[in-house]
Amino acid sequence: MTILVTGGRGKIARAVATGLTAAGHDVRVASREPSTLGAAAVSYHPADPGPALHGISQVFLYSDPSSAPAFAAAADAAGVKQVVMLSSLSSLGGPEDPHARTERVIAGGSYATTRLQPGAFMSNAKFWSHQVRATGQIRLPYLDAEEAPIHEQDIADAALRVLLDGPGNGHDGRGYPLTGPESMTRRHQIALITQVTGAPIEAVDLTPDQARAELQLRDPGQRETLLAYWASQVGRPQPIKPGVELLTGHPARTFTTWLNDNPGLFA
Ligand SMILES: NC(=O)c1ccc[n+]([C@@H]2O[C@H](COP(=O)([O-])OP(=O)(O)OC[C@H]3O[C@@H](n4cnc5c(N)ncnc54)[C@H](OP(=O)(O)O)[C@@H]3O)[C@@H](O)[C@H]2O)c1
Structure with missing residues (x-):
């Protein structure tokens, strides 16, 4: 097996x-x-x-x-x-x-x-860390878009539960929406990075056209989908899904925990 x-x-x-x-x-x-x-x-x-x-x-x-x-x-x-x-x-x-x-x-x-x-992975912040180390900035469109980012260990823990239970044990045919524990703007995530790591970061809110020029996405369709999604999330807190707690029995990990689990990223 x-x-x-x-x-x-x-x-x-x-x-x-x-x-x-x-x-x-x-x-x-x-x-x-x-x-x-x-x-x-x-x-x-x-x-x-x-x-x-x-x-x-x-x-x-x-x-x-x-x-x-x-x-x-x-x-x-x-x-x-x-x-x-x-x-x-x-x-x-x-x-x-x-x-x-x-x-x-x-x-x-x-x-x-x-x-x-x-939903969005907390580990997306790794892409931001490259910008911070190179320029001291994080340049993103729609800094006030809301998301409830999830720790990758919580996704793994959810997968483990389903695999360890095996087929025929209540998970067959099911979908489990999974989010982190709180909705927050990307601007707030950047403030938390500074608070936890001490790295001074200038958050630069790009216009959609600036983002089109700067975002390193090969697929223009994917880029436009992302821009439209972020635009739709401004001022709209993301509903928190109970999937992590349901499957793992523990609360979803916070962004602060993720930052502490990934020391040195923004140094
Ligand atoms: N990033 C997010 O916020 C987010 C949110 C929700 C869902 N997702 C989804 O989660 C998945 C991974 O996302 P990511 O951001 O970690 O992406 P990524 O950086 O593009 O992918 C990293 C991982 O994906 C594996 N991989 C990529 N394409 C694969 C393929 N065709 N078949 C098998 N393995 C493949 C790679 O494995 P190897 O190179 O070792 O084979 C590597 O482990 C994607 O499907 C993405 O759409 C991402």
């Missing part, structure tokens, strides 16, 4: 693999770049996941719309019993959302599926 953890280089996948190993499970970590993870990691090709799925009973899945059909077919062929997929809160925004489309394809297999639907 081996559990495959895809997305091996990611912090969520690493925490899931660590938790499963500590619980005594046989874990196979898979990555598109396994050489960076040590000898035990296997190669994962999203377009051809069959080899990594051989002999696997459960999967923690980082997914995307383009490779979802190949995954569903290969997981069926391999006799997988349960897939816990990392989706997104955005999947609740409508059937055309890319994560919603991916969810539908993955759920089409004969295995049990559970969808984890987190």
